[in-house]
Amino acid sequence: xxxxxxxxxxxxAQETAPAPYHHGALREAxxxxxxxxxxxxxxxxxxxxxxxxxxxxxxxAPAHHFGDVKGxxxxxxxxxxxxxxxxxxxxxxTANRDGGMPLHALGRAYIDFAMLHRAHFQLMFxxxxxxxxxxxxxxxxxxxxAELESVIEAADPGGSxxxxxxxLVWSAVHGFATLLLEGKxxxxxxxxxxxxxAQEAGDALLGMLTNPSQSERSAA
Amino acid sequence: xxxxxxxxxxxxAQETAPAPYHHGALREAxxxxxxxxxxxxxxxxxxxxxxxxxxxxxxxAPAHHFGDVKGxxxxxxxxxxxxxxxxxxxxxxTANRDGGMPLHALGRAYIDFAMLHRAHFQLMFxxxxxxxxxxxxxxxxxxxxAELESVIEAADPGGSxxxxxxxLVWSAVHGFATLLLEGKxxxxxxxxxxxxxAQEAGDALLGMLTNPSQSERSAA
DNA sequence: CTTGAAAATTTTACAGTGTCAAGATATAGG
DNA sequence: CCTATATCTTGACACTGTAAAATTTTCAAG
Numbered sequence: 003x004x005x006x007x008x009x010x011x012x013x014x015a016q017e018t019a020p021a022p023y024h025h026g027a028l029r030e031a032x033x034x035x036x037x038x039x040x041x042x043x044x045x046x047x048x049x050x051x052x053x054x055x056x057x058x059x060x061x062x063a064p065a066h067h068f069g070d071v072k073g074x075x076x077x078x079x080x081x082x083x084x085x086x087x088x089x090x091x092x093x094x095x096t097a098n099r100d101g102g103m104p105l106h107a108l109g110r111a112y113i114d115f116a117m118l119h120r121a122h123f124q125l126m127f128x129x130x131x132x133x134x135x136x137x138x139x140x141x142x143x144x145x146x147x148a149e150l151e152s153v154i155e156a157a158d159p160g161g162s163x164x165x166x167x168x169x170l171v172w173s174a175v176h177g178f179a180t181l182l183l184e185g186k187x188x189x190x191x192x193x194x195x196x197x198x199x200a201q202e203a204g205d206a207l208l209g210m211l212t213n214p215s216q217s218e219r220s221a222a
Numbered sequence: 223x224x225x226x227x228x229x230x231x232x233x234x235a236q237e238t239a240p241a242p243y244h245h246g247a248l249r250e251a252x253x254x255x256x257x258x259x260x261x262x263x264x265x266x267x268x269x270x271x272x273x274x275x276x277x278x279x280x281x282x283a284p285a286h287h288f289g290d291v292k293g294x295x296x297x298x299x300x301x302x303x304x305x306x307x308x309x310x311x312x313x314x315x316t317a318n319r320d321g322g323m324p325l326h327a328l329g330r331a332y333i334d335f336a337m338l339h340r341a342h343f344q345l346m347f348x349x350x351x352x353x354x355x356x357x358x359x360x361x362x363x364x365x366x367x368a369e370l371e372s373v374i375e376a377a378d379p380g381g382s383x384x385x386x387x388x389x390l391v392w393s394a395v396h397g398f399a400t401l402l403l404e405g406k407x408x409x410x411x412x413x414x415x416x417x418x419x420a421q422e423a424g425d426a427l428l429g430m431l432t433n434p435s436q437s438e439r440s441a442a
Numbered sequence: 443c444t445t446g447a448a449a450a451t452t453t454t455a456c457a458g459t460g461t462c463a464a465g466a467t468a469t470a471g472g
Numbered sequence: 473c474c475t476a477t478a479t480c481t482t483g484a485c486a487c488t489g490t491a492a493a494a495t496t497t498t499c500a501a502g
Binding site for chain 3: 049050051052061062065070071
């Protein structure tokens with residue numbers, strides 16, 4: 003019925019996958035379509051049928067790759083954790099090389115990831131939408147936390163209050179990213195756009211967080 | 223069809239409202255039913271028709287009181303902000319009277335509220351599910367933030383880094399409550415139940431947060 | 443009391459959703 | 473070439489939110 007001659011699967015530009023089956027890369031196409039929809043209409047506006055429609059397949063096609071809608075969103079979230087871990091590692095490595103503070107870099111990576119992959123981030127922490135028996139998801143989530151843990155441990159080896167310190171860093175950074183994406187901070191930084199809030203307020207927050215002793219003196 | 227003789231609208235116990243119409247208190251009954259469903263099945267499992275069914279009315283009855291599903295959830299969230307503000311004020315007043323730290327009390331109220339009114343809390347920060355043009359919601363949300371603001375300002379009048387300090391406190395407390403409710407902390411405090419995590423880890427967090435100078439020494 | 447208007451609720455209808463079962467189709471391996 | 477299997481489509485079902493048209497109940501006035 004619908005013209006299938008879209009530029010999605012240009013037969014002359016297939017380097018990654020060998021274009022094996024009907025669609026060729028339905029799995030990836032569905033994940034791409036999912037991100038588009040999530041960015042345009044938010045989590046609540048997401049629909050499996052619409053996602054399939056956008057990928058150019060019938061409404062029941064996704065079932066074969068993801069089982070059900072939860073399966074698709076779970077895979078999407080797991081990919082998010084993978085990317086987040088990668089970004090954190092990258093920032094920390096750079097900080098260690100350039101003499102920066104690893105803890106600050108970690109927090110910056112967390113916030114940047116939330117801004118950069120908004121759709122993923124919002125899904126990653128939506129317990130009810132995810133299948134927590136999924137192997138990829140739990141591995142990816144565990145790896146992300148392990149990175150967080152190791153950086154804080156490295157920052158203060160054997161520190162007695164490290165468990166609480168870890169909790170504080172995680173809570174603060176996560177809370178900031180969440181409030182930012184939910185638009186709760188817009189009202190109080192109305193004159194800046196959200197990217198600048200993430201940058202400036204985020205830096206101020208991280209400064210106070212990683213250097214608690216001069217909390218009464220910073221922020222000129 | 224269904225027996226309407228429930229104890230919901232006992233004709234001998236009407237002091238607040240004059241019990242005017244058919245159901246008498248459909249509005250309140252729907253909000254109660256909504257909370258039940260949200261606690262049992264989570265935000266994703268919430269359904270307007272099911273909510274009406276549980277309140278003993280037809281599926282289209284809620285429309286008259288709330289317009290649409292967004293209207294109902296918005297009212298529900300607004301009530302949440304009202305209760306949260308009340309709890310914060312109560313905790314802070316008690317702290318001021320008994321020589322406690324108001325800032326600590328504020329954070330404790332925030333966390334306790336999240337545990338006590340889980341369904342409300344989770345909805346209050348779900349931007350996509352709420353109607354932000356709603357007057358009750360914006361007033362209630364504003365009042366809650368004003369309380370937060372005033373306590374932090376009172377704790378350090380004219381402090382230069384107060385904007386950042388406010389952001390840190392809010393982010394940390396909000397992030398902790400969120401991670402707690404999303405089950406992300408269960409894995410790391412597995413031996414305790416969630417109530418104890420909220421109490422003990424929450425206190426440790428608030429201690430480090432309100433007393434940043436001895437962050438290297440606490441948590442025996 | 444009656445009466446009539448307004449509010450509350452139900453009934454009916456429609457487009458859209460997720461999932462399941464069964465049928466169609468193409469690809470790979472023999 | 474042939475067929476087994478993974479991939480995809482079609483069709484159906486129960487359910488959803490919303491809108492409009494009945495219908496019922498309440499309330500206030502006459």
